[in-house]
Amino acid sequence: QVQLRESGGGLVAAGDSLSLSCAASEGTFSQYGMGWFRQAPGKEREFVAVISRNGLWRNYAESVKGRFTISRDYAKTTVYLQMNSLKPEDTAIYYCAAGPTGQALAAGEADYWGQGTQVTVSS
Numbered sequence: 001q002v003q004l005r006e007s008g009g010g011l012v013a014a015g016d017s018l019s020l021s022c023a024a025s026e027g028t029f030s031q032y033g034m035g036w037f038r039q040a041p042g043k044e045r046e047f048v049a050v051i052s053r054n055g056l057w058r059n060y061a062e063s064v065k066g067r068f069t070i071s072r073d074y075a076k077t078t079v080y081l082q083m084n085s086l087k088p089e090d091t092a093i094y095y096c097a098a099g100p101t102g103q104a105l106a107a108g109e110a111d112y113w114g115q116g117t118q119v120t121v122s123s
Contacts, residue, residue, distance in 0.1 A: 002026040002112040004096045009117030014088055016121075020081040022096030022114055029077035030054075032111070033102035036070065036081045038092035038119075045095065049081060052102030059106050064090075086121045093118050 003025035012018050020036070035050035049060045049070040058070055069082040079096060096114040099105030 002028075002032070002098050004098060004112055004114035006094065006096050006114045006117040009094060009119045011120045011122065012086055014086060014121055014123050016086055017082070017084045018086060018119060019083070020094055020096075020117060020119070022079045022081075024077045024079070024098065027077065029072075030074055032098040033100065033105040034070075034072055034079040035097050035099065035102070035105045035110075036079075037095045037097055037110075038090075039095070039116075040089075040092040043092075047106060047108065048094070050102045050106045051079065057102055059102070083119070086119075088121045088123045091119060091121050 005023045008020040036048040037045050038048050039045040047061055051058050051070045051072050067085045072079045093116040095116045097110035098112040099110045
């Protein structure tokens with residue numbers, strides 16, 4: 001059982017940056033593709049970014065390409081999401097997820113989910 005704990009959410013102004021972290025409880029961190037999803041009020045949860053088990057492959061939603069960067073630290077069993085040039089439409093609850101591979105996770109095949117962290121971007 002992998003437990004995921006997100007942190008770093010908050011209230012920022014449009015154009016600001018924010019960094020999210022997701023700490024995984026398991027030492028088998030390297031065996032999972034890791035990713036971020038988000039859910040805005042009244043909308044379904046959507047894919048944001050994913051990173052492969054070995055960290056060499058990354059994929060992003062079109063809406064965040066060029067602004068968000070996903071990375072992972074194996075020693076700290078933590079995955080990060082650096083968010084720059086934030087827009088009001090980025091407002092959502094951001095969820096960390098772990099899946100069998102990066103590609104499977106990008107398709108929504110998550111094995112574990114975090115509780116989420118709120119990101120609010122004011123205009």
